[in-house]
Amino acid sequence: MIKLSRLFFAPLLLLLLATGFPCRAEDGxxxxxxxxxIQDAGSLKNYRQSIKEIVLQANSPVTEAAGQELSRGLGGLLGTAVPITQKLSQQGAVVAGTPANSPLIASLKLGDKLSSLGDEGYLLLSTRLQGKNVTVIAANTDTGVLYGAFHLLRLLQTQQDIKxxxxSSSPKVQHRILNHWDNLDRTVERGYAGFSLWDWHKLPDYKDPRYVDYARANAxxxxxxTVLTNVNANALVLTEDYLKKVAALADVFRPWGLKVYLTxxxxxxxxxxxxxxxxxxxPKVQAWWTDKVSEIYRHVPDFGGFLVKANSEGQPGPQNYGRTHADGANMMADALAPHGGIVMWRAFVYDNEVPDDRHKQAYNEFxxxxxTFRKNVMVQVKNGAIDFQPREPFHPLFGAMPQTPLMxxxxxxxxxxxxxxxxxxxxxxxxxxLDSDTYAKGEGSTVAKVVDGSLHNHQLTGMAGVSNIGxxxxWTGHPLGQANWYSFGRLAWDHSLSSAKILDEWTRMTFSNQQQVIGPVKEVMLDSREAVVNYMTPLGLHHIMGWSHHWGPAPWIKDKHRADxxxxxxHRADEQGIGFDRTATGSNAVAQYFxxxxxxxxxxxxxxEKFLLWFHHVPWNYRLQSGRILWDELALKYQSGVDSVRQMQKTWNTLEGEIDPERFAHVKAFLAIQEKEARWWRDACLLYFQTFSKRPLPEGVEKPEHTLEFYMKQDAKFVPGI
Known part of the structure; x- marks a missing residue:
């Protein structure tokens, strides 16, 4: 029986290997x-000639991690083991280290080139050492060596010339942080990829190997x-039992340059x-926080600090006691300062008792x-003034607080x-x-320059991303959603990178270096966000999603316990027109900008026009740049969103047989869901807004499948991520 099985499966194994697909099912x-x-024979031959050994003379957890990654990556990409050694013995070595821990690196006298790269930057250099051709990864610290190792692997993965x-590369932003909105019961607020990675019940005794892969991906x-816990915080995470669990995660992450933070x-x-x-x-409260912070650092010596949501959406804060946000942030900052920790104080605040445009409230408060904030405080500001909409103008706080680092x-x-x-x-x-111009110090004062500290000369800088990981x-629910995690990290490191450049990297590393794959994947993805804007909230519409869960169209929502x-x-639609007047004749939110x-x-x-209805209440018959009246343009935008998704489906279908069948089928199924939901958005919104415009749908817009009453009766149950 066993011999027969071997005879049966051996040819199948050879067939799978010949096709280039991995033998295991591809789950992302x-x-x-x-x-x-690497499948390209020429590239593979060149890389094998250039890389034959890894020389690491240092011995630390971080350099060990770098060596492990180089060995794993080079061995897989080249199809042959690449040994790690402490001595340079042959042509084609990768020599990695710092001048302080590697005599080989020190002998190159790279001080001038390394001096400007800081603690995390690195240098990749082709040179000769001891008469041999080598590839050098040099940095000022072990963490810089780790980042350089990943860059070298990325060059090979994307088949770049390394001869x-x-x-050199160094980060433009100091603190590049994921915010996990994960609860201690493992539910994730606004999480759509399963439950939390952190298995608190089994920690600290069992450390899931997946934690290492999470840290590797981030590095x-x-x-x-990484902020481990939800901004709607639970105080229990600060107790002794949970701090032991936090310490266990910190121990796993540390070799990969990843610090832990808590809400x-x-x-x-x-x-x-x-x-x-x-x-x-x-004073008693101040003393309590001082003691608590000292306790945290006893468990996690390199603890990063606190992220705080206060006096927002029911969360407690200093205003409960008649104090300011600065009073609250500074108290925590004073406790953290002796240990080198920071406070990230969120500016997402609004008060239902304040009868003013919600767009204006964070600016008015901060x-x-x-x-007035301590030097180790950053105010963490959302990209827009409302709440992570498909499209928002940049937040008016950017550029408006020159004496305060904004994250x-x-x-x-x-x-x-x-x-x-x-x-x-x-x-x-x-x-x-990031590319939006605030004009805070004249033309060219981009949001990116505010965030990286260059505009107002801040050394403390940061960028946070609310995680899509479960x-x-x-990891991310949608196989292509991984690109958003990837692109956030790449832009936090270097915000000058283009969306297309980042996507090209990710596609080559995730799918293939073959143009017949790269082209369609990039075509599907590059315009996907614009498609979503068009079938959900075109021309500056915003916040017309379903009540509470924010899924699906619901422009009719009204009469709740708080207007905003x-x-x-x-949207303020009426028979005259649609849109929120934020000009001098309305809320005057525009006055908060330079x-x-x-x-x-x-x-x-x-x-x-992409922000038209965000700032203006516009008549239905107002003529836009296209020559069409507003109503017709709005309807055609909704239709174009649907059409874009259909084109995405057609393009994706050309990849059948070019990529693994598992991910192909997964994305194909999700695009079918998206097309259905795009039609739902188009029909529900246009039918509702038509009750005000009193105008027919223009030619080219498909007739809705159901009545407005049908869509208004839809009542989704158990939507994830609430």
Whole structure:
């Protein structure tokens, strides 16, 4: 029986190997770190000639991790083992280290080239050592060597020439951090890829091997921090039992350059400390936080600090005691400062008792506090002033607080972009914000320059991304959603990279270096976010999603316990027109921007049409640049969103047989879901807005499948991520 089985399976094994597909089912677990053998014969031959050994003279957990990754990656890509040694013995070595821990690196006298690269930058160099051709990975620290190792592997994965390397790279932003909105019961707020990775029940005794792969993936794109817990915080994570579990994760992450951070519930001194108050100016409260922080550092010596959501959406904060956000942040900052920790204080605040445009409230609260925060505090600001919409103008706080470091907060998880079943490549969204000009110090004062500290000369800088990661085997729910995690990390490291460049890298590393694969994948993904905008919220519409879960269209939502949690608050459709007037005749939110931006956004004629209904209440018969009236343009935008998804389906179908069948089928099924939901959005929104416009659908827009009443009766149950 056994002999027969071997005879049967041996030819099948050979067939699978010949096709180039891995023998195991492809579930996306390996992300962009696949390291399958290079298929191009010429490239493979050149790489094998250039790389024959890895020389590591240092001995630390971080250099050991770098060596493991180089060995794993090079062995897989070249199809042959690449030994690790401490002595240079042959042509074609990869020599990695710092001048302090590697005599070979020190002998190259690279001090001038390394001096500007900081603690995390690195140099990749083709040179000669001891009469031999070598590839050098040099840095000032072991962490820099680790990042350089991943860069070298990326060059091989994307089949770049490595014979004459002379490049350096260092991060433009200091703190590059994932925010996990993970709860202690393993549910994930706005999580669409399963439950939390952190198995708190089994920690600290069992450390899931997946934690290492998580850290590897982050290190490969330069992410150096992770906030383990939800911004809607639970004070229990600060207790001794949980700090032991946090320490276990920190131990796994440390060799990969990844620090842990925690969310701090402001009322923790009352909830777990036995105090009667959490007033930040109370000496007992200050002492409690000082002691608690010291306890954390005893467990996690390199603890990064706190992320805080306070006085927002029911979370406790300093305003409960008549204090300011600065009072609260500074109390925590003082406790963290002796240990080198930081506070990331979120600016996402709004008060239902304040009868003002929600767009304006964060600016109104934080602008007067500029210059009052401690040096180890960053104010963490969402990319837009409302809440992670498919498209928003940049937040007016960027550029408006020159004395305070502002940390960017992007949402990688797709809370308002169709959850994990809709494809939306988000690098264009991130770039749109980063490249926006604030005019804070004249033309060229981009949001990116605010965030990287160069505009106002801040050394403390950061960029946060709300994670889309869960315990699904493919990590992100949608196989192509991995690109959003990847692109966030790459842009946090270097915001000058283009969306297309990042996508090209990711596609080559994740699927193939063959043009018949790269072309269609990029075509499907590059315009996907714009497609989502068009079938959900075109021309500056915003926040018209389903109540609470934010899934599906619901522009009719009204009469809730707070106005700014309804759709009608934002679109303000009536028989005259549609849109939120944020000009001087309305809420005057445009005045929060610097004059050149305010003038552009405040003018009906000059306002970019992608933001038109964000800033203006526009008549239905107003003529747009296309020559069409607003109603017709709006309807055709919705239709174009549907048409774009259908084109994405056609393009994706050309990949059948070119990529593994598992991921092909998975994405194909999700694109079918997306096409169905795009039609749902188009029909529901146009039928509803038609009750105000009183106009027929223009030619080219398909007739809705159901009545408005049908769509209004849809009541989704058990939507994930609530």
């Amino acid at each position: 677990y390996r992300l962009w770190l696949r390291y399958d053998q 004459n390397l002379s490049l 490969s794109i330069g992410i150096n921090g 701090a519930r402001f009322s923790a001194p009352v909830e777990i400390g036995g105090l009667e108050t959490a007033d930040p100016l109370d 602008k007067p506090l500029d210059g 960017m907060e992007f949402q990688i998880t797709q809370e308002y972009l169709g959850l994990a079943t809709n494809l939306a490549y988000l690098a264009p969204l991130f770039k749109e914000t 315990n699904d085997r493919n 949690w309804t759709s009608v608050y934002y 004059p050149p931006v305010a003038e552009k956004f405040g003018s009906l004629e000059k306002c970019p």
